[in-house]
Amino acid sequence: MDEQERARQLILDSRAAAAAHVAAIKKAPALTPELVEREVRGYILAKFHLTEADCTTDSFRELTAISLSKSMRLSPELVREFDLARSCDGTSSQTAKMVLLFLALQRDLGIKFDPMATAEAETLADIGGLVWEQLQK
């Protein structure tokens, strides 16, 4: 399997894993905050191509940097140094990746976040809490 094929397979596996976590939420007979938090965590790790072993922190921002560092094959510290390629409105790759994750959660679960609440979410557990709140509406 060449490099391109491996990357394609990785994306497909990631999508499948993320979809499984979404299904687990949608098909759960009785949703609980714990279940939602667990499945959202799995969803984020799948989307970010991270394993539990990669999770040296619970910080969403830092995990985003770790994910970028894996895909860019740079150290997480260097991601900030390297991450100078911005869009015309000054958005960094790290911010864009975080925002795209929230957009994906909104789309896949049919919910709508308060934007400022997403910005204030520190941890994966916080994001799980936000999803739980929205699912209650």
Add this chain to the structure above:
Amino acid sequence: MSITRAFDVKLKVLPLLSFCEHLYYYEGPCRFGSGEALEPGYDALSNAQKQRMFLENLKASAGENIEIMDAAVIRRTDDWDDHESEWEAITDAVNACDVVVGSAAIASDDRLVEFATRFTKPLIVSPDSFASNIGVPAAIRALTGEHEVFSAWRWEQMGPLLATLRARKVMRTTRVLLATRFGSPISQSSLDTFNNYERITAKLGVQFRFVNIHELLDQMSPALPEGNHTTPGRQTLDLTEADMAEAEKLADELLGGAAYVDLDRKYLLKSLYAYLTVRKHMDYKDCCGFTAPCPDVCSTRRLNEMQFTFCLTHSLNLEQGIPSACEFDVNGVVSMQALMAVSGKCPFLGNTEPLTWQGDHPVVLGGSDEQAKILCERLGNDRSNVYFMQHSIAHRRIKDAKQDSAYAMQHFAHDQGFGATMRYDFDADQGKTMTLCRFSPDGEKLMIAQAEVISGDGYRVPNCAEVVYFRVKDVDEFFDAQTNVGLHMVMVYGDYKQQLIDLAKLMGVEPIVISY
């Protein structure tokens, strides 16, 4: 109001974010990205993340006494829907702040330019205003009228910039109480003080309040039923029984804590009466600085009659972070305030001159053989480039603004023993870096100098004898610069050269820099 010290002045900073949200999917020359990043809804989430990052960086940049207010946000969409209500919603916050730090990007940065046309508050364009931190200040500076705009391209610049703006606010909120005998601008001993208060107020923002010295002296005792001699029938700020009790308490503390005392308690009390009366006036007139014309008052003979000097008033003020200078040196007071504003430290002031010698004896007032020996030992074979600063307004917080150092209480007048002064032993501070400064009499220049402590003198000598000897890089250069500003230099420990340069430039004052 009452007394607001430089240390207590806060700079209120309003974070202002200007955002644009795209309502449709499209791409083109002003819109990059791909996929969902171009979809409606992305911008709202992205802007929220940017807001958080901006506030985190701003708060991390803010040093002591910088208050970051709740953020104000103005929004638009790519319909270019600029509603007046957006401006109305932020007006109160803008009016309440001292400076605005604005964050914007393409499609929203024009609102920062419009901000400058609507409000007069200084604007700093933040480092995260990618590219806009160049275009926006250029656009604002080209506007008709005067608009104050700064810009930063890295967050490390923000802290010093905010600190300098805070220091300017300190200056602009300074009110100095001036006790006068003759014409107000200049006393008989400080010819090099500010010569035009109106010009200083216009330049630096410092305000001046006045009290007649005879009225002030009359109030340094309990009120008379018929009123004081100078103000018959008027109620004035004379000392009360509570003030007299406070003087007793302060005398106990000062005598009890001193490492060395050569001062009669009755004379200490008389100097404390002066201190408490001055402070009542400062409080009443919302002043945070003070000076009185020592020689002008001296020749009235009333100081001799009342048996006190103002030295202790200055020492006690200074150690509490209140600028207070000898000899009606208004310039010295304001220079102290500038140094306090940038350093957070309590200064010392004195006659500052190149040291000359008679054999192995430095030519200073009241120099002792013992201290001359120490000075000579420390100088070794190199007696070049030595300066001294001399006055008796040392205090307990010269070395550490938050903790008392050892001190002595010494009388001032040789013959009669009156006049309380506080003494600090500079000997222990050998090698410490000093920053010195002084405004020129017209307020147009600020001399900023660095030096290094050698030793002290006059610790146990009456009169204006307290001395700190220090080494400068080039005594002739220092002297020449000083002839532009005057005799009394103000000093604190530490290196605050750059902060003073920044403050001077911000106020439109020319810095004269003498490095060590």
